[in-house]
Amino acid sequence: MGEVLRLEGVVIRRGQARLLDGVDWTVNEGERWVVIGPNGAGKTTLLQVAATTLYPTEGSVHVLGEKLGETDVFELRPRIGFASAAVAEKVPANETVIDLVLTASYAIIGRWQEEYDSSDVARAVELLEALGASELVRRRFNTLSEGERKRVQIARALMPDPELLMLDEPAAGLDLGAREDLVTRLSRLADEITAPAMVLVTHHLEEVPPGFTHAMLLRRGQVVAAGKVDEVFTGQNLTACFGLPLSVEKTNGRWSARALQA
Numbered sequence: 001m002g003e004v005l006r007l008e009g010v011v012i013r014r015g016q017a018r019l020l021d022g023v024d025w026t027v028n029e030g031e032r033w034v035v036i037g038p039n040g041a042g043k044t045t046l047l048q049v050a051a052t053t054l055y056p057t058e059g060s061v062h063v064l065g066e067k068l069g070e071t072d073v074f075e076l077r078p079r080i081g082f083a084s085a086a087v088a089e090k091v092p093a094n095e096t097v098i099d100l101v102l103t104a105s106y107a108i109i110g111r112w113q114e115e116y117d118s119s120d121v122a123r124a125v126e127l128l129e130a131l132g133a134s135e136l137v138r139r140r141f142n143t144l145s146e147g148e149r150k151r152v153q154i155a156r157a158l159m160p161d162p163e164l165l166m167l168d169e170p171a172a173g174l175d176l177g178a179r180e181d182l183v184t185r186l187s188r189l190a191d192e193i194t195a196p197a198m199v200l201v202t203h204h205l206e207e208v209p210p211g212f213t214h215a216m217l218l219r220r221g222q223v224v225a226a227g228k229v230d231e232v233f234t235g236q237n238l239t240a241c242f243g244l245p246l247s248v249e250k251t252n253g254r255w256s257a258r259a260l261q262a
């Protein structure tokens with residue numbers, strides 16, 4: 001299976017702080033990863049490195065076969081789908097949903113004078129439909145609810161038919177129904193053989209879609225555990241990651257964690 005992402009000894013230093021501290025990580029084609037860790041563990045920093053928007057202070061990063069620092073990242077970025085709150089914040093006030101999805105073909109935000117043909121538009125509409133957002137096509141992005149925004153952002157991330165799809169906290173801010181809907185859609189996507197390699201960041205085991213194959217636990221910039229999801233999601237590993245005694249359960253493919261009573 002081809003390698004999609006490889007980090008070796010990656011350190012990100014800001015002043016005295018080490019946001020990432022010696023991270024080794026390999027993601028292969030067909031794998032669906034979830035990255036979990038407490039606030040400030042370095043999850044978003046890790047995704048920024050993988051999305052080629054942050055360069056390591058030390059160590060090496062290979063993305064889709066190219067080494068960061070030795071390649072043109074502007075050619076690489078359209079091959080990577082990325083949805084995050086930081087991307088959503090950059091959306092211009094009047095941007096329509098259809099334009100927000102279309103502009104992903106050029107890895108830009110904010111439609112200007114680019115040309116799109118009817119097959120681009122058809123693909124954008126198809127992706128919005130697949131995410132249950134077809135009725136939003138003509139709406140302005142900044143008028144959408146949080147749940148609607150998340151679905152539109154995933155459609156945008158999928159638009160360039162990426163080889164790597166990264167989702168930073170896609171379920172944050174969603175109500176229970178919207179979260180369950182999103183988990184189901186992501187689980188379906190994970191099951192598609194043609195879907196890209198996926199990396200999803202979350203704070204909650206309850207948000208891990210069935211079908212995700214691998215997990216990384218991150219604490220203070222360091223990897224606590226990484227590998228097959230069933231081997232990584234143990235009470236012992238989660239306890240070490242979050243720094244409090246936790247028990248872990250799996251029921252019908254869904255995970256949950258809770259604090260152990262003293």
Ligand SMILES: Nc1ncnc2c1ncn2[C@@H]1O[C@H](COP(=O)(O)OP(=O)(O)OP(=O)(O)O)[C@@H](O)[C@H]1O
Nearest residue numbers: 014015017019037038039040041042043044045046
């Ligand atoms: N420029 C900077 N200088 C110093 N520290 C920074 C800088 N940028 C980020 N940090 C710190 O790096 C740490 C990791 O941040 P990051 O956003 O990657 O964590 P996270 O795991 O995504 O957190 P959260 O779950 O709260 O979103 C945080 O403690 C943050 O305060």
